[in-house]
Amino acid sequence: MGFFLSERAVRYHLRITDERGHTQPFGRDGRMLTAQGLEELKIALAPEHVGFVLEKLETLAFQTTFNPRTRTGFVPINTSLISKDKFREALAVIGEAFAAGFCVSEFIAVAYQGEKLGSVIVPEGKIGIGTICSVVVNGVLSKSGIPIASKFGGVLELRNPKVERFVAIIYYSGTSLDPSEQYIRAGMTSVREAAKTGRGRILANFREIPAPSRALVSEKIAEMKEAGIGGVYRLGNTSESICQIPVGLNRVGMVFLGGLNAMAAASEAGIEVENNSESGVIDFQRLVSFRKI
Numbered sequence: 001m002g003f004f005l006s007e008r009a010v011r012y013h014l015r016i017t018d019e020r021g022h023t024q025p026f027g028r029d030g031r032m033l034t035a036q037g038l039e040e041l042k043i044a045l046a047p048e049h050v051g052f053v054l055e056k057l058e059t060l061a062f063q064t065t066f067n068p069r070t071r072t073g074f075v076p077i078n079t080s081l082i083s084k085d086k087f088r089e090a091l092a093v094i095g096e097a098f099a100a101g102f103c104v105s106e107f108i109a110v111a112y113q114g115e116k117l118g119s120v121i122v123p124e125g126k127i128g129i130g131t132i133c134s135v136v137v138n139g140v141l142s143k144s145g146i147p148i149a150s151k152f153g154g155v156l157e158l159r160n161p162k163v164e165r166f167v168a169i170i171y172y173s174g175t176s177l178d179p180s181e182q183y184i185r186a187g188m189t190s191v192r193e194a195a196k197t198g199r200g201r202i203l204a205n206f207r208e209i210p211a212p213s214r215a216l217v218s219e220k221i222a223e224m225k226e227a228g229i230g231g232v233y234r235l236g237n238t239s240e241s242i243c244q245i246p247v248g249l250n251r252v253g254m255v256f257l258g259g260l261n262a263m264a265a266a267s268e269a270g271i272e273v274e275n276n277s278e279s280g281v282i283d284f285q286r287l288v289s290f291r292k293i
Contacts, residue, residue, distance in 0.1 A: 053179075054172035056278050057135050057150050063281045064139025068223035072284060075229075076133040077109065079120040079279040080263045086271050087127045091293060093192070093269045094129075094262035098290050100195035102202050102261040104231040105132040107287035118280025126274075132287070133259040133278055134205060134231045137224070141209070144220055148254075149208045153179030155188050156204035156233075156243060156255065164234075165244040167201065178277040179205075180260045184267050191265040203258025204233060204243075211238040211250045228289075233257050 005013075014031060017023040022037035033041070065073035082090050098106050109130035111117045122128040141148050155168040168188060170179035180203045183189060194200025209217055214235070221232050234255040236242035242253040258264075263273050 052176050053278075054150060057138065057172065060133065060135045060278050060281065061138035061142050061148075064136055064143070066136060066140060066229075066284055068140065068220070068227040068229070071227050074281040075284050075287075076135045076139065077118050077130040077279060077282050078133050078259045078263075079117040079276045080129045080131065080260070080266075081120070081122065081126045081274040081276075082129065082266070082271065084125055084127055089269075090129075090266045090271050090273070093266050093271065095290065096195045097191050097262040097265040100191075101230070102191060102195065102257055103131065104134050104136065104257055104259050105229045105287075106290045107132060107228055107284075108290050108293070109282055109287050110293060118276070118282060120276050120279050129263075130279075130282060130287075131259055131262060132229060132231075134256040135259075135278065136229060137221075137231045137256060138207070140220055140224060141217060144216065146209060146213045146217060146220075151206045151208060153183075153203070153205040153258070155183050155201050157201050158194050159199055166204070166206070169206075180258050180264075181275050181277055184260060184264045184273075184275065187268075189261075189264040189268065191261050192268050195265070203261050203264055205256045205258060206243075206245055207254040207256060208247065208251045209254060211252050214238070214252050217252075217254075231256050231259075 018025055021034055022040055023031040024034050025031050060076040064076055066075045067073050097103055109117060111122045111128040113122055113124050115122050117128045117130040138148050150172055152169045152171045154166040157165050157167045183203060189203060190200035191202050194202050232254060234242055236247060236253040238252055239247055239249055241247060243255050245253060247253040260275055260277060263275055266273050
């Protein structure tokens with residue numbers, strides 16, 4: 001970024017972070033970030049982080065190597081942390097979202113204290129659940145030579161098949177925070193109600209593809225479903241509005257299911273969940289069906 005610091009200047013700034021409680025010194029072993037320091041990193045320099053989510057999605061799509069035909073390769077995941085004593089209760093609740101088909105896939109990964117899911121290390125007293133992120137579709141399509149534009153994350157209201165509309169939208173290019181995490185914290189979903197009655201609000205996001213690629217996209221979606229990965233909730237037609245969202249000329253809109261819908265259901269049930277969306281990639285072979293957990 002064009003900043004040049006001497007060793008003395010580095011020591012000076014690190015001493016200030018120690019005084020503010022953002023870092024903890026360990027002598028010759030260096031320093032560690034504290035919980036307060038991690039929180040500061042999340043909120044500091046927000047204007048410079050605008051668009052970071054979009055860059056993160058593009059990076060994960062590039063890192064995705066999943067091949068639906070061989071069912072091998074790496075897939076992107078979200079990592080959610082739940083207290084050990086709430087784990088079984090959480091499994092029962094998130095099973096409702098899986099059964100309703102509101103999740104990208106029923107394949108998940110479970111990790112325990114000290115183990116890693118994506119870039120997240122599971123802390124003491126927690127159990128980690130890795131769910132497949134909808135970016136897996138971006139990765140598979142881009143590896144097939146299909147350009148895909150990620151537009152926004154939103155809350156999709158379900159009334160009946162003819163009335164589906166987005167009631168909240170956050171564009172990836174204009175935010176420094178993941179939209180799905182914010183919707184869950186704000187209590188804007190009703191995934192459990194939607195699973196029981198078909199009427200409610202779920203997490204979803206919007207993509208666009210070139211119209212000439214629609215046939216190939218349909219083929220790839222079918223291959224992914226055969227391998228146990230869905231994610232695509234609606235595939236529109238050329239220049240046709242989808243879920244009340246207008247689509248550009250010679251473009252096709254796609255509505256993806258949010259990868260954190262299962263965790264939104266757990267949060268609705270009063271279970272405390274710490275979500276880390278788009279936390280990294282994992283070997284597909286490490287995943288198992290939710291029904292076997």
